Amino acid sequence: MKLEGKVAWITGAARGIGWAIARAFGREGAQLAINDLRPMEEAASQLRETGRPVLAMQGDVTKAQQVKEMAERIFRELGRVDILVNNAGGGLNVPFSIVDMTEEDWDRVVNLNLKAAFLCCKAVIPHMRKQGKGVIVNIASLAGRSVATTVGPGYTGAKAGLLGLTRHLANTEGPYGIRVNAVSPGSIMTELLAERFKTYPPEEQVKRLSTTPLRRFGKPEEVAAAVLFLASEEASFITGANIDVNGGRYMQM
Amino acid sequence: MRFSGKVALVTGSGQGIGRACALLFASQGASVVVNDINASLVENTVQEIQRMGSKALGIQADVTKEDAVSRMFTQIKETFGRLDILVNNVGGSGGGGAGDTSVKIDEVREEDWDKVVRANLRSTFLCSQQAVEIMKLQRSGKIVNISSRAARVGTDHQGPQYHTSKSAVLGLTRQLARDLAPLGIHVNAVAPGFILSSPRAERRWKETRTEEERQAYLKGIPLGRLGRPEEVAQAVAFLCSDEASYITGVTIDVNGGSIMI
Numbered sequence: 001m002k003l004e005g006k007v008a009w010i011t012g013a014a015r016g017i018g019w020a021i022a023r024a025f026g027r028e029g030a031q032l033a034i035n036d037l038r039p040m041e042e043a044a045s046q047l048r049e050t051g052r053p054v055l056a057m058q059g060d061v062t063k064a065q066q067v068k069e070m071a072e073r074i075f076r077e078l079g080r081v082d083i084l085v086n087n088a089g090g091g092l093n094v095p096f097s098i099v100d101m102t103e104e105d106w107d108r109v110v111n112l113n114l115k116a117a118f119l120c121c122k123a124v125i126p127h128m129r130k131q132g133k134g135v136i137v138n139i140a141s142l143a144g145r146s147v148a149t150t151v152g153p154g155y156t157g158a159k160a161g162l163l164g165l166t167r168h169l170a171n172t173e174g175p176y177g178i179r180v181n182a183v184s185p186g187s188i189m190t191e192l193l194a195e196r197f198k199t200y201p202p203e204e205q206v207k208r209l210s211t212t213p214l215r216r217f218g219k220p221e222e223v224a225a226a227v228l229f230l231a232s233e234e235a236s237f238i239t240g241a242n243i244d245v246n247g248g249r250y251m252q253m
Numbered sequence: 254m255r256f257s258g259k260v261a262l263v264t265g266s267g268q269g270i271g272r273a274c275a276l277l278f279a280s281q282g283a284s285v286v287v288n289d290i291n292a293s294l295v296e297n298t299v300q301e302i303q304r305m306g307s308k309a310l311g312i313q314a315d316v317t318k319e320d321a322v323s324r325m326f327t328q329i330k331e332t333f334g335r336l337d338i339l340v341n342n343v344g345g346s347g348g349g350g351a352g353d354t355s356v357k358i359d360e361v362r363e364e365d366w367d368k369v370v371r372a373n374l375r376s377t378f379l380c381s382q383q384a385v386e387i388m389k390l391q392r393s394g395k396i397v398n399i400s401s402r403a404a405r406v407g408t409d410h411q412g413p414q415y416h417t418s419k420s421a422v423l424g425l426t427r428q429l430a431r432d433l434a435p436l437g438i439h440v441n442a443v444a445p446g447f448i449l450s451s452p453r454a455e456r457r458w459k460e461t462r463t464e465e466e467r468q469a470y471l472k473g474i475p476l477g478r479l480g481r482p483e484e485v486a487q488a489v490a491f492l493c494s495d496e497a498s499y500i501t502g503v504t505i506d507v508n509g510g511s512i513m514i
Contacts, residue, residue, distance in 0.1 A: 167513040170475055170510045170513060171475050171510060171513070172475075173475075174474075174475020174476045174477065174509070174510050175475060175477055179476070186499075213430065213431050213434030213435075213501060213502070214434050214499065214501065215434070215435075218499040219499070222496075222497075222498055222499035222500075223499075225496035225497065225498075226491075226496075226497070226500065228496075229488075229491045229496070234487035234488075234490075234491065235487065235488070236484055236487075237446075237476065237480040237481070237484035237485075237507050237508070237509050238484075238488065238505070238506065238507050238508075239475055239476055239509065239510040240475065240506075240510040240513030241505060241506040241507075241508075241513065241514075242514070243500070243503060243505060244500070244502075244503045245499050245500055246499070247434075247499050247501065248430050248431060248434055248501040248502045251427040251430060251431070251501075251502030251503065253405070253423070253504070253514050
């Protein structure tokens with residue numbers, strides 16, 4: 001069991017990639033703390049299949065006070081945090097064109113996709129430093145590595161920013177025994193993508209797959225596997241790194 | 254087990270990172286083809302794998318030579334009838350500061366250039382070419398190329414021939430990933446930082462730097478230490494496993510944070 005005895009906090013874990021990460025971690029022996037804006041009970045009960053308790057919290061990671069309260073609750077009820085996965089994110093149906101989006105659209109998207117990671121890291125890092133050990137995995141996006149083609153500039157900017165935050169924290173926190181890495185998913189067939197994909201123009205639907213060498217969408221479990229690898233001791237010399245999980249759609253340095 | 258029923262070839266698995274990869278695959282159920290230019294190192298790794306209770310085939314061969322590579326793959330086909338994993342690990346800097354080839358642009362001789370480029374790049378090309386012949390019939394396969402931090406950034410003790418060829422390995426990785434995807438073959442790379450992988454690496458660490466310089470170097474690595482071959486092998490194994498089913502054309506950096514792309 002790769003994560004036996006580890007306490008893992010996964011944000012945005014009610015469904016999709018976040019839930020798949022929580023399931024993968026639970027199967028490897030982790031104690032799970034999960035949160036989402038949505039009600040968590042169904043997601044949590046499915047995760048309890050391992051027989052292990054799951055701490056499920058409804059909370060908004062874009063609000064500093066709620067992040068602080070969730071972190072304190074995890075420390076109180078589970079005693080520690082070994083792994084943080086900043087997974088909460090999404091395009092929030094913001095307009096694609098800069099001309100159509102508002103300042104409020106920008107703030108909403110950047111708050112969810114970048115600021116939330118900052119707030120959660122800030123809440124757990126002092127604790128991880130005291131432990132002398134910790135792991136953070138940030139879920140970025142192919143958009144952060146190149147561009148988004150259906151979501152606006154705020155998403156691309158925030159996801160690219162998340163990669164910068166990953167490197168910065170890897171640099172400053174490495175000496176404290178904390179590793180910080182990112183996973184950048186491409187097109188992963190989740191409920192979220194299924195909803196959105198229907199709204200893409202047909203030429204975009206075709207383009208999505210024709211520019212992916214593996215000619216298919218990814219599965220949430222395939223992202224979860226990379227997150228699990230980075231969270232585990234198998235990645236003990238890896239920090240400041242990013243793993244693309246995109247079927248070859250974008251291969252960059 | 255993760256690699257039960259799989260056959261893995263690791264070039265240059267007589268020592269260091271290659272050996273760590275071979276042993277890790279064997280411990281996870283694979284049959285391993287151990288290749289190195291040095292026959293006694295081959296034997297050493299083969300015996301270690303057999304002691305684990307796993308199957309190993311040792312093949313001494315210089316994988317920078319086309320006919321030797323061809324013979325090696327014929328032997329693999331005859332023995333196993335399949336190949337699931339190829340790790341192109343053979344390579345090196347030609348010694349750098351420890352003295353085998355020159356590293357300054359004005360001192361590098363044509364033979365220094367050729368030797369290092371052949372070791373890092375030609376070997377990867379030749380072995381990949383032969384592996385694809387087998388893997389395409391299976392419509393499945395995993396190739397992992399061992400590049401280096403030197404593909405990302407210039408370093409003090411290794412010559413232009415090393416940086417160039419390790420960077421070229423990444424270019425080859427990306428093109429093959431795209432090209433071979435329809436055949437069910439995934440191609441990825443691992444770029445290790447400074448790994449204490451062999452007596453040569455330990456010599457290079459100690460002899461080319463003063464204690465002060467070593468401390469300064471370690472300060473530039475967020476994790477504050479050099480890496481172990483097993484830590485590189487874990488990234489290789491992840492990429493070769495079923496868990497990496499949506500990953501192709503990527504490079505995983507295993508460098509303690511010393512360079513972040």
